[in-house]
Structures are given as C-alpha cells and as structure tokens.
Amino acid sequence: MKEIRLVAVVGAGTMGRQIALQCARHGFSVALYDVVAEVLRDAEGWQRQIVAGWIESGDLAVSDEASVFDRIQYESNLSVALAGIDLAIEAAPERIALKREVFAQMDRLLPAEAIIASNSSSIRVSALEDATERPERVANLHFYLPVWDSPMVEIGGGSCTRPDVLDGLTAFARAISILPLRVRRESTGFVFNRVWRAVKKEAMRVADSGVASIEDIDRAWMIKFGREKPPPFAQMDRIGLDVIRDIELRYAAESGDAEDLPRPILTERVERGDLGVKAGRGFYQYPDPAWARADFLDPDADSGGVEPS
Numbered sequence: 001m002k003e004i005r006l007v008a009v010v011g012a013g014t015m016g017r018q019i020a021l022q023c024a025r026h027g028f029s030v031a032l033y034d035v036v037a038e039v040l041r042d043a044e045g046w047q048r049q050i051v052a053g054w055i056e057s058g059d060l061a062v063s064d065e066a067s068v069f070d071r072i073q074y075e076s077n078l079s080v081a082l083a084g085i086d087l088a089i090e091a092a093p094e095r096i097a098l099k100r101e102v103f104a105q106m107d108r109l110l111p112a113e114a115i116i117a118s119n120s121s122s123i124r125v126s127a128l129e130d131a132t133e134r135p136e137r138v139a140n141l142h143f144y145l146p147v148w149d150s151p152m153v154e155i156g157g158g159s160c161t162r163p164d165v166l167d168g169l170t171a172f173a174r175a176i177s178i179l180p181l182r183v184r185r186e187s188t189g190f191v192f193n194r195v196w197r198a199v200k201k202e203a204m205r206v207a208d209s210g211v212a213s214i215e216d217i218d219r220a221w222m223i224k225f226g227r228e229k230p231p232p233f234a235q236m237d238r239i240g241l242d243v244i245r246d247i248e249l250r251y252a253a254e255s256g257d258a259e260d261l262p263r264p265i266l267t268e269r270v271e272r273g274d275l276g277v278k279a280g281r282g283f284y285q286y287p288d289p290a291w292a293r294a295d296f297l298d299p300d301a302d303s304g305g306v307e308p309s
Contacts, residue, residue: 156183
C-alpha cells in the first residue's frame with residue numbers, strides 16, 4: 001500500500017481543525033476543507049492561537065511555526081482539497097445521512113488508491129462504506145479532544161476493509177504521535193466511548209431525576225479522580241451538546257430502547273442553543289465556568305453554576 005503523506009480533513013469544526021494541526025505539526029501536508037469560508041478563517045485563527053501557546057510553553061520552537069502553517073492548505077473547494085490525497089478524514093457532524101453524502105462526494109473526487117476514514121465517535125464504518133465504490137479502503141479513524149492532550153485514535157474496519165489499510169492507518173497514527181487502538185470487531189462507540197457513554201448517560205440521569213445537581217455530580221467526580229481534566233458535564237460542554245445529542249440519538253436508533261434517548265436536561269439546552277463552550281453556555285457558563293474556579297471544591301464555598309433549566 002502507498003505510504004500516507006498527503007492528508008485531507010473534510011470539516012474544519014472543533015475536531016477537524018485539531019486533526020489537521022496535529023498532522024501539520026508532525027510533517028504531513030494537509031488540506032483542511034470546509035464548505036463555509038468563515039469556518040475556515042476561524043479555524044486558522046484558532047490554530048494560530050494554539051501554536052502561539054505551544055511556543056510560549058516551550059513545546060514548539062519559534063522557528064517551526066512558519067513550517068507548520070506552510071503545510072496547511074485552507075480550502076473551500078472540495079475537488080481542489082482532495083486532489084492527489086492519500087488519506088481523507090471525514091470530520092462532519094454525527095449524522096449518518098450527512099456522512100454518507102460526504103463519503104460519496106469524496107469517493108468521486110479522490111484518487112483510486114486513497115483511503116477514506118471517518119472520525120465518527122459512534123457510527124460504524126460499515127454503515128458508510130457502501131456510499132463509496134471502495135469499501136475495502138474505508139475505515140474508522142476516531143480521534144479524541146483535545147487531540148494532543150488525549151493522544152489516542154481508534155482504528156477499525158468495516159465489512160471488507162483490507163488489513164493493509166488498517167496497518168497503514170496504524171503507521172500514520174504513530175507518525176503523528178498518536179497511540180493507535182485497534183478495534184478488533186465493529187462496535188458502536190468503539191473502545192473508550194463505550195465506557196464514556198455509560199458515564200455521561202448516568203450523570204445526566206442522576207441530574208435529570210433530581211437526585212443531585214450538575215455541580216455536585218462534577219464535584220464528586222473531581223474529588224475522586226482529580227481536577228486536572230474536566231468532569232463529565234464540563235467535558236460534554238467541551239464536546240458540544242448538539243454533538244452529544246446526535247450521538248445519543250444514534251445509540252437509541254440502534255437499540256430501539258426509549259431509555260437510550262437523550263435526557264431532557266440535554267435536549268432542552270440544545271433547543272435553546274446552549275451548546276456548551278462554543279456557544280458560551282451549556283451546563284456551565286463560559287469563559288469562566290464554575291467547575292474551573294479555585295473554590296469549586298471548597299467545602300465552605302457556594303460556587304454556583306448555571307441557572308436551572
């Protein structure tokens with residue numbers, strides 16, 4: 001199989017822009033595509049802020065900044081973005097019909113030997129592969145946020161993915177300093193998200209049923225596991241509550257169990273547009289969320305939080 005050198009990321013949202021930056025930082029030429037030019041401009045500005053932070057902290061040399069951005073092509077024309085590409089990574093919203101449409105478009109425009117990978121966090125690639133004429137070269141390649149702080153990627157095939165395709169993706173992951181986790185058989189949610197799904201589902205159930213507040217659930221988590229990483233509700237805000245909602249709907253569609261449907265504590269916020277960090281409000285208010293304040297775990301303090309739904 002041809003070595004992966006030229007990469008395209010289709011979708012410049014929260015995840016796509018991070019995947020592209022990780023690739024460029026590690027020497028890969030990458031085309032970052034989005035149909036909305038404003039999203040591309042925002043992605044570049046955000047990436048430059050991240051790189052500036054790396055430089056300030058000593059994680060990246062000042063002399064390397066220009067070369068990182070020289071490797072990124074910001075493109076709103078899909079045919080241009082996919083020309084000559086070895087690996088195209090789809091990073092579209094978690095809706096199967098949309099992803100199938102994107103897969104079909106990529107299939108028509110990519111070179112015959114190119115690999116098509118989905119960054120889906122829950123959708124099995126076998127549900128997407130027949131939207132292409134190359135199902136043997138289709139795979140899941142699921143990264144986690146933030147990509148450089150959660151350096152793992154789940155790699156799994158569909159019904160007929162070639163073993164050398166999975167081997168090539170494994171080598172690619174290692175080349176961008178990401179630990180490859182091989183998904184041995186298809187499973188909605190893959191590896192980590194199977195566990196994470198149980199956590200977030202139960203956290204929302206506990207809050208939605210009035211057993212405890214959002215803040216106290218997160219406090220309990222932080223006291224038990226540490227405050228270095230966001231607790232469950234804060235983590236959902238970071239991912240995006242609309243994304244969480246779409247993932248939960250996918251699980252419910254597959255199981256047919258009404259208990260798997262998104263809880264009102266989630267859907268009501270999405271309907272209001274309270275989507276988390278990107279909207280300035282979700283389970284917490286941003287940019288100064290209660291969970292990140294120094295007194296959040298103080299026994300004598302009332303840190304507050306967000307207004308009730």
